[in-house]
Amino acid sequence: MNGAQSVIRTLVDSGVEVCFGNPGTSEMHFVAALDSVPAMRGILGLFEGAVTGAADGYARIAGKPAATLLHLGPGMANGLANLHNARRAHTPIVNVVGDHATYHHRLDAPLESDIDALAGWLEGWSRRAVDTESAGKDAADAVAAAMDSPGRCATLILPADVSWGEGGVSSPPAARSARPSVASGTVRAVAADVVADGRTTILLGGEACRERGLRAAARIADATGAEVLVETFPARLERGAGLPAFDRLGYLAEQATRQLQSAARLILAGAVSPVSFFAYPGRPGDLVPAGVTVTTLAEVGDDVTGALEAVADAVAPGAEPTVRAPLRPPLPSGPLNVRNWADVIGALLPDNAIISDESNTSGGGLAAALSGAPRHDVLMLTGGAIGQGIPVATGAAVAAPHRPVVNLQADGSAMYTISALWTQAREQLDVTTVLLNNRAYAILRMELQRVGAEGAGAAANSMLDLSAPNMDYVKIAEGLGVPASRATTAEELAEQFSAALAEPGPHLIEAVIPPLL
The missing domain is CATH 3.40.50.970 (Thiamin diphosphate (ThDP)-binding fold, Pyr/PP domains)
Incomplete structure (x- = not known):
């Protein structure tokens, strides 16, 4: 060997x-x-x-x-x-x-x-x-x-x-370290704080974003009035009908600050204390408002779910959590825009789907559109390095061949790793990609304004524009072996999305929408 x-x-x-x-x-x-x-x-x-x-x-x-x-x-x-x-x-x-x-x-x-x-x-x-x-x-x-x-x-x-070299020897699996549990004293202290303080916010991250953690957090919230938020970009978030539904912490610093401004205490459960993605002139990077006490219930590597369940058992013994009822948005009509495309997905999402979400600025309405859809997992852009969506969808489809995978993909990010479509075709993976073509690095247009960069004109704007020439994603996908189509209206997207889900193998739908900015 x-x-x-x-x-x-x-x-x-x-x-x-x-x-x-x-x-x-x-x-x-x-x-x-x-x-x-x-x-x-x-x-x-x-x-x-x-x-x-x-x-x-x-x-x-x-x-x-x-x-x-x-x-x-x-x-x-x-x-x-x-x-x-x-x-x-x-x-x-x-x-x-x-x-x-x-x-x-x-x-x-x-x-x-x-x-x-x-x-x-x-x-x-x-x-x-x-x-x-x-x-x-x-x-x-x-x-x-x-x-x-x-x-x-x-x-x-x-x-x-x-x-x-010859002489290789296979080795048995190595021992793995046990996951640390949270000390009972920490659980008791957090439970007492949540009960005593009517202005507590719990921030969930890591494994707390799965069903057990969400249900435990909802029990705590129902019993104490605590607000629950999910970290901005969770690695895997379980959502949909039959599960508790919580808002994610906003990406924009001012959004996150507003969400936290009424809290007196912030409890971290598998999450880190929030900071802004970037520095902005004259604005703080730490998003926790002054005077808010930050307490860590469990680090990301701890038994976060067990700790949340222990707190829930202390403050709400035997209680069942409030969960989201089934509710789909009605199918919209008319030209596609940054809002109605998400309603199409929410109206037609199949049961037990996996969503790889790199929709970026086009995805503002997605959470609301999917909150009452059938149960699904959402995989998000955890580190901010764009070009994740198509490859992550590819790997998810390999891991779960009997589950439908939907990739909601911004156009600029797609071009970093669009060659992963070829792997989907080669392996005949059931991935439906909805590529949101707004012909721009729209998020950078927004950031150009937010950082206060003055004097931006034609030269600067051309660096954020993807329309000269326009890219034909239908031809690109077909050239990589993936059947593709183009939608410009909500009706077309609904028809094409339904057809793609019904057929085995990968598909791409180029959804042409105007940019947010």
């Missing part, structure tokens, strides 16, 4: 069954070894950002890591933006990054680079395999590290001679 075979067999034995990759010469023995370990499913992506984003989407739904296979430092660098999003989502991912043979480094070949430094940037776990015999053990440790609570990116750097 060579080193590559031992790594792949160990990954499979440790529960990693999918490898998204874009390999090069240094990874060829790993690629060849896929045939000797058929339990590992290899999935090709045309760009490393699509590979890493797909691994993120897979793990958010599967609850376990996928592997990525990346080519040397430049390959990893190409994938770092979506690994940044995965880091912010606390997603478990195992990166296998091929490197030059150990004896080749001294020659400073053209692709020589500092892979260790790139891995360190992710603030996760990393190790360089030093010999063939121990490479399997390295892989087992990588999976265990990725699955630590909270999840994280684990990077195994695999030199080519370690990979092709």
Whole structure:
């Protein structure tokens, strides 16, 4: 057994069954070894950002890591933006990054680079395999590290001679650390504070955004009058009829400040204290109003759900939470705009769907349109590095082949990783992409105003415009093997969305809408 075979067999034995990759010469023995370990499913992506984003989407739904296979430092660098999003989502991912043979480094070949430094940037776990015999053990440790609570990116750097060398040994799964529980004293103190203070806001993040956490938070709110908010961009949020429905903390700093202004106490449950995405002249970056006391019930890596349930049992023993009744918006009519397209999705969303949401400025009405729709999961842009939507939808569809996946995708963000459509076609994944074409970087038009940049004229505006020339997303999708259509009215979008959901395999609908600004 060579080193590559031992790594792949160990990954499979440790529960990693999918490898998204874009390999090069240094990874060829790993690629060849896929045939000797058929339990590992290899999935090709045309760009490393699509590979890493797909691994993120897979793990958010599967609850376990996928592997990525990346080519040397430049390959990893190409994938770092979506690994940044995965880091912010606390997603478990195992990166296998091929490197030059150990004896080749001294020659400073053209692709020589500092892979260790790139891995360190992710603030996760990393190790360089030093010999063939121990490479399997390295892989087992990588999976265990990725699955630590909270999840994280684990990077195994695999030199080519370690990979092709004989004498590899597969390793049993490594022990994983237990998730920390929240001290009973903390639970009692928070329960007492919520009961005593009528102006408490609870901010949910991480696993608290799943059904158990939402139900516990609703019990607390019903019994005490506390307000509950969900972090701005949760990694995975369960929503829809039969679940409690809470607003998300606003993206804009002034929105978030208004939501928190009446609170006397802010309790963090798997979330971090809110700050603005960017600095703005003359405005504070800390979004917690002066005088508000911030208390942490549970860190993101703790047993957040268990802590919320313990507080709920203390303040509302035996109570059932208030949940959202089934309610769909009526199908709209007329030309598409930034509001009515979302009502089409809300009216027609299938049961148990997974939504990869990178709608950005066009998605302002989406939460309301979907609040009473059938149960669904929403995967959001956790780290702000755009180009996540199509790859995350791809990975989610691999993880849940029997669930419909809907990608709500802004046009500018789509172009970062649109090649992931090819992977959807190759793997015949049931993903319906609604690409919202407003022919602009609309969010940057908004930010141009918000930062107070003066003197912006034709040259500045041209940097935010995507209409010269207009991109034809129907042709692009079809060229990548995905059937596509174009909608300019709500009626057309409804017809095309229904048809796409009814047919197997991927589809793209270009929804032409005016920009918000």
